[in-house]
Amino acid sequence: MTTFHQIIGTALFAMTLATSPALADDPIEGRTAQQEQASFAADRADILAMAGNYKVTFDMQETTAWHADYEPIKAKISGGHESVHVIEDTGRKIVLQHLLVVGSDEDPFIVKHWRQDWEYEPEQILAYAGPNTWVLKDVPERLRKGRWSQTVYQVDDSPRYAGWGQWTTTNGVRRWRSNWTQRPLARRDATRNPVYDRYSAINRHQPMPGGWIHWQDNTKMGLVEGKLVPIVQESVLNTYRKFDGYPVAAADRYWEQTQGYWKAVRDEWDAALARTGGISIEEEAETGTVISGRLLEMGTRIAKGEMSESAAIAEARNLIRTGTSDGLAKTAQVTKAGDGY
Incomplete structure (x- = not known):
């Protein structure tokens, strides 16, 4: 005989199923072709809106120590023009290329900064797999529809x-939110020889009035007794506000003069990836890689x-070919993306 408590329990369970929100990494379903196209167009507009001239603020703060012996470092705010x-x-x-403009108005200096590639419904991503190693990882087929990958490249591409x-x-605010990603240490950390050696992070990109923000939720991970464990939590908010009161023309001129060279550099990295199914190159604290x-x-x-551009391209190709290792041919084959939301 069914008891009163069993009836109530069954009813509550049914209510839970009916009212629980879909998981963040569930497939996107129930959209018409017209809705799909509208969503795609809105996504593209948000990505393209990140282009422009900006005053940038970098706000970094270690918040919670996950390891008893670790003391979080002081918060740091810096900035610049990009x-x-x-x-x-x-x-x-x-593909968006960032150019950092430093120095005085009379004598500006351009630093080719990071690059971000956005791809719609990608089959794979090139993910960090630990020191000196990046591998191709599958994006699960059921999760590709309607989603974008973001691949970030270092200053040398x-x-x-x-x-x-x-x-x-959500609440009238647009955002792109990544799955959990692994990242090598940024210069600000790598040069301190810290106890952690990588970040496990969620990234968000959000347009805002007059610009956009990049918010990072970083868990800094390190090896303790041979096991990768969390050391400290960090919150990073990078704010890009539209601004052209710096030598914008110098950045435009630099890119006009060097874009052919950097295109050849990107092509050579792609060739290295095609040879082995991954990238293996020695990391370096100051600049990212040894080359x-x-x-x-x-x-x-x-x-x-x-x-000359031709001489630089020839040397760059040689540096990449000799600096990358073909040892990934056996170990960096396509792996399954087990990283969920």
Whole structure:
């Protein structure tokens, strides 16, 4: 005989199923073709809106120590000026190149900064797999529909990290939220020789009035007795506000003079990836990789008329070919993306 408590329990369970929200990594379902197209167009508009000229603020704070012996470092706020160019747009792929402008108005200096590639419904991403190693990972087929990947590259166009996620609107605010991603340490941490050696993070990109923000929820991970464990939590808020009161023309001129060189550099990294199914290159605290400094220097010399583009491209190709390892041929084959939301 069914008891009163069994009846109530069954009813409550049914109510839970009916009212529970869908999981964040559930497939996107129930949209018409017209809704799909409208969503795709809105996503593209938000990505393309990140291009422009900006005053940038970097607000970094370690918040919670997960390891008893660790003392969080003091919060740090810094900033600068960045020009963000759209250097490729094929519809389903958008590439944004960041250029950092430093120095005085009379003598500006351009640093080729990070790059972000956005791809719609990607089959794979090039993900960080630990020191010196990036591998291709499958994006589960059921989760590709309606979603974008973001792959971030270092100043020398070597890979840095990648994630995938959906653009959504919550409380009237648009945002893209990644899955959990692994990242190598940024210069601000790597140069301190910390006890952690990577980040496990969720990234958000959100348009805002007059610009956009990039918010990072970073768990800094380190090896303790041979096991990867959380050391400290960090919150990073990078704010990009539209601003052109800096030598924007210098950034535009640098890119006009060096874009052919950097296109060849990107192509060579792609060739290295195609050879082995991954990228293996030695990391370096100051510049990201052991060849980064020279690749950046050659870009500067081209812009100053001190080196020919052809000579720089030849040297860059050799640096990438000799600096990357073919040892990934066996170990960096396509792996399953077990990273959920």
